[in-house]
Amino acid sequence: MTHTSVRGRNRRTPLKAVTAAAVILAVVAGGAYAAKLGPFDRGSDALDPAAGTQARAFLADWSAGRYDGAAARTTNPTRAQDVLRSFTSGLDIDKPRLAAGAAEREDDGTVRVPYTAKMPVKGLGTWTYTSRVPLREENGIWKVDWALELVHPHLSDKAKFRLEREDTSPPEVADRNGKSLVGKEYPSLQPLLARMAGADGAPRGAIRLVDRVTGEIGGTEATFGQRADKDGKAGESATKTTLDAGWQSAADRALDAESGGRNASLVALRIDNGEILAMANTPATGFNRAASGTYAPGSTWKIVTSTALLLKNAVTPDTVVDCPKYLTVGKEFHNVETSEFHGATFRKDFMESCNTAFISLRGKLGDGETGEVARTYFGVGQEWHVGIPSYDGSVPVPKDETEKAAAMIGQGRIQANPLIMASVTATAASGRFHQPTILPGTEDKTSTTALPQSVVAQLKSMMRATVTEGTARVLADLPGDIGAKTGTAEVSEDEPNNGWLVARRGNVAVACVVEQGVTGGGSAGPILHHLLSAVPDDPS
Template identity: 45%
Template structure:
């Protein structure tokens, strides 16, 4: 609907234009012309024909009737000033009368089809078009009339832009809008169209795309089946599902993106050209993850994050059709949690890397006997050596230096464990509970007891240890509501954690599996007891450069032998 001001301005133009193109006739001419108009009106009243009625209907700027003018009707509606011609065209566009708007151009069919395409491509729910002042006539007789388009785009918000109409006389038809795609938007051509890509939120499913916009097909990436039905279920509250988007200029034939034209509402950069959900996944690393777990006969899961951002770059589950253990697993992480334990001991000043703490064959804590995997023992070993060789007994002996709440506090406050993560999909965010007795405290320190983790939370632990800052893992680009840890690790603690993890590769339990990898590589292995007579699970967590990864192998016995080759395969591709 046109507003009152629009109608009033239009009527002003009609009063001016009824007396001629230049408005300079004498008073007598006006009186004579008015008398002629009165006679014509009387003829219309007695019903001189549908053609005259059609003319008046077209000429009524307040009418909202969707007229379908014939060629003669369009000719009868010829405008008597460039500005008025522009306003008439914009008025029909505003009310959604594509046929009526097209009839006011030099190519009615092309204009009408383009208006339909614009409305559909941008998912326009309402529109407001406002004409500016006409510019001086150009040498070719045409006049440029600027306009502002304010379009409300469904599921995105309001988009405002400016354009220009070229208006000129058409023989026998008065002033008409010269048709060209640029009449609708200055960047449109005959081979392109505009398309809205709403920001993702609320609803999951659909096609998945990597961060660079490339498609992640179900055939090539079978592990992503777990995401297709659940992605974005935690992305935003339901009331924020419609919150912005991106306007793209795309090829009219192939729908390939030519360029990004504008963002509407919340910014979401470079969305995929053909719809779907744009994730933080890296196609190359996702392929490497699929290969790494694909040859494993045991149930296996992998998750990897970018250390500097928290972006989830890959995940894989074997079997791919099984549960998403990479995000939803709730199992003890074994000695991989010693990264958090070491951070707690270092933060509390309870130990330093070169302190000779020993690694005996067994130790007692709270009445429970603790031993090392494969019977390792280094009686004179330093804390660094004990970490590299994954000595449970060392941690049990040091448990007396911590309170029952210390490990849980550092895990939550610095590593984000147990925080309310908004990953973009339902996930389990880890659990390191407050120890209620000495036995539980020692068990928690070696990743047993009541500690529960999964590959995603452990990959995040590695990332936090290396950088010193928790960055919440997430799957959606521009993910909102990321949980922030209350505090960071000190630079000194983070530096010593990197030294400890590096020692695991150079002289510890990951030397055989990761020693050949070049670059900045650190790791921690884990052998997690599950009870019930079942074989132990194998774990390995590691970083290389800016990528942190965690792998869990059900029944893998030891992390170095079961999870190690998978980690090496993945990080080899990431290097």
């Protein structure tokens, strides 16, 4: 999208100015231009065909860069040539397109030919305006009656145009406390700054009308790249986000230190309102996997599956649900490292992430029931307005029993990303879905229902047990009442599994995925441990 402003100078490197001089010229006589003037509409020249032909010849020469030819058709070719050349080349205009209309006669006998100018400014866009070519007859020959306003109506002996190109520095973006997020401390954010600032990444600039003596700006004729106010000045404040500079820096450092060179991403957000505190990717190539990635969430999805089962009173944490090594439902499913827990309770199945136990409960839920719970209580699959592009999840109805079995453990066709799973974790911790946002004041079109507090208490208890006794023990030595869920998601038979870990502490929920990380505790665990160790306090 092309905006119509240029950022203020105090926020960017000074603008490069290119001045197009315009001088009052007198025109010498020139011969008539040959017929068939290419793209120029001959229009209706019934008033005097020779006048219209001369005007079109002048515009054709100017458009083609034949400044001497165009100037020769005016009443002062020397000065006309100078101004046409300086106006066109000085404003970096490449191949003007000048379309003439029908000739009009004034009361004083002057003939004027209106034209539309489309001036492509190199690297910025097209400046479009209208003007008129005046002509008068001298000794039976029509000549262009030179005046500055025929080049542009606002050009005069007091005002000229200046092209300003804005520096390509990253747009200013600030965290929730006003601290700048531009810099090497936040590598993951640098490809996202333009998105968060509402810019499209296109070059920016403007054509200003300035006083010939003082250089003072009198107006803005055209802007490229972003919106300007009537004075051509951009807003003075940086775009403010919900991000927290401390959390963001810690997230980037955690990925750098613990990802082992693998693709990984994480999101941290506030539980009470969904505001995103950190969003990080490694490598920081520009594709925001944290918010736009599409991954099977693996066993982290068991938070949603458990919610569906608990809502129906199909199980309680103390219900015995056996956990065998294998279970066949169209194909053989097994647990990580083919573990088994005979006589296990549902709490044990959750904290040890037992696939076979969860799959054995598939008959307790209707085919589309988990998807409905995900949408109704967790907002997954609804339209989110985060403030940047995001993928908001998909939980399709299983096509058969095998796919339903896979969906119980976050496989099959279920797709999510760290943003979604951080939000799922936050909802499980508070009982209320809050649309994640990275820009204050974003629109919220979601509609969800609060979870019963009895279900929330059960989920929090099982997630806490996962840290103290289960697969998320990697976080057990950290201070605070931390709850978590690990996940291992199959990608293909030929690739290692993706590793997941989600956690909540205080008022923050976090989620991390490591591509080809094999297990969640082994790959995503060290990353979140590093992050939570660096930010012991909840954000304000």
